[in-house]
Amino acid sequence: MREWQVKRHERTRQLIELGGLVAKADLVELTDDDRAALYGAFLTVAAKLSGPDGAQALVLFRRKGKRAFEAEQQRDISPQSQPY
Structure with missing residues (x-):
């Protein structure tokens, strides 16, 4: 390739x-699949990250994302209770 x-x-x-x-x-x-609303939200996040508190915002976003990934992984690997 x-x-x-x-x-x-x-x-x-x-x-x-x-x-x-x-x-x-x-x-x-x-957003009801509203591309303008999604883009506006992304621009808001970008403005926050490029602002004076951007580094702190990134730490908070990363922490929240890691927790969500971990919670999802726990849901995926935890044994499902059987109704039997």
Whole structure:
């Protein structure tokens, strides 16, 4: 595979994963799939991260995201109670 194809494949995978996060956070449903609203929300987050408290906001966002991933993983691996 050529170098540009590898880079394109990696970028495509990254975009698919990011779209998955948008769906996982229920943003598609919460905004009724309104692309302008989603973009506005992302711009708000970007402004927060580029502001004077950006580093602190990033720490908080990362912590919240890690907790959500861990909680989801716990739900996925915990034994389901059987109704029997």
